[in-house]
Amino acid sequence: xxxxxxxxxxxxxxxxxxxxxxxxxxxxxSMGMEVNMFFTFWGLNVLRKKKxxxxxxxxxxxxxxxxxxxxDRLPLSKFNMLGLGPMMMKIMMKQSKIPSIEEFVRMSKDLxxxxxxxxxxxxxxxxxxxxxxxxxxxxxxxxxFLQLVREGKISYFI
Amino acid sequence: xxxxxTLDCFGLLCPMPIISTxxxxxxxxxxxxxxxxxxxxxIKADLPAWCKATGxxxxxxxxxxxxxxxxxxxxKE
Numbered sequence: 700x701x702x703x704x705x706x707x708x709x710x711x712x713x714x715x716x717x718x719x720x721x722x723x724x725x726x727x728x729s730m731g732m733e734v735n736m737f738f739t740f741w742g743l744n745v746l747r748k749k750k751x752x753x754x755x756x757x758x759x760x761x762x763x764x765x766x767x768x769x770x771d772r773l774p775l776s777k778f779n780m781l782g783l784g785p786m787m788m789k790i791m792m793k794q795s796k797i798p799s800i801e802e803f804v805r806m807s808k809d810l811x812x813x814x815x816x817x818x819x820x821x822x823x824x825x826x827x828x829x830x831x832x833x834x835x836x837x838x839x840x841x842x843x844f845l846q847l848v849r850e851g852k853i854s855y856f857i
Numbered sequence: 858x859x860x861x862x863t864l865d866c867f868g869l870l871c872p873m874p875i876i877s878t879x880x881x882x883x884x885x886x887x888x889x890x891x892x893x894x895x896x897x898x899x900i901k902a903d904l905p906a907w908c909k910a911t912g913x914x915x916x917x918x919x920x921x922x923x924x925x926x927x928x929x930x931x932x933k934e
Contacts (some may be wrong), residue, residue, distance in 0.1 A: 726872040729879035730910040796869055806876070 702733040704851040708844065711857055712741030712766075713776035714785050714800065718792075720857045721803035728810035732852070736807070737844045739817035742857075743824075744768045745800060746816060746831050759825035768830070770800040808834050815839050858916065858928050860892030861885065867924070871899045875907050878929070882913065885931045890916065893927045900925050 705727040709720050720736065728734045738746055747753075747768025754760040771789075778784040792799065798806060807814070815837045820826070828838075837843070848854040864881045866874035874895045885891055893904060901918050904927045908915035916928035 722872050729876045
């Protein structure tokens with residue numbers, strides 16, 4: 700029998716929201732579901748390498764400089780306070796033994812979670828594949844995700 | 858309850874006890890009992906839910922001084 704599918708669009712690049720997405724992804728994978736995470740827009744920052752900037756033209760380069768990538772550089776959706784909020788949050792997560800987002804990415808890979816990166820955001824932001832960490836399973840667009848949703852048991856947008 | 862294998866999840870918060878359980882259960886043989894020890898109260902509801910989803914048998918949970926001892930029998934691979 701095919702496994703039940705759990706699909707998540709990770710649109711947000713906020714630490715707190717991405718954490719929620721990964722908690723659900725890893726748990727559902729542990730519950731025997733097939734999990735697909737579709738990273739788009741700000742969500743792609745989770746999978747970006749830490750680089751000064753990227754992009755093909757000046758606007759993209761400026762945008763990607765402001766919109767820093769890297770799983771350990773995500774802002775908070777509230778109380779970001781120029782990075783003080785996430786700094787405090789990361790210490791609190793450590794104190795409570797909650798894995799960091801980087802650890803959640805690795806754990807998700809180990810549990811067989813499929814990670815899909817949105818090609819539209821790619822072109823739009825001027826990203827190259829080498830701006831991203833290894834282990835992305837697929838580069839695809841909305842139709843791919845919608846087909847997963849059609850076959851899916853649960854689908855979320857975070 | 859007597860368990861064949863114990864998984865220590867003291868101090869871990871949701872979802873780590875469940876993720877660890879799903880990994881640990883792979884090491885057991887069919888019929889063996891896994892004990893999951895935890896301090897996060899979520900285990901009381903989460904482990905039965907996990908068992909329901911995966912088809913393993915939930916045997917119960919005991920609470921002693923804020924510590925939880927939950928038991929699962931492996932009934933399938």
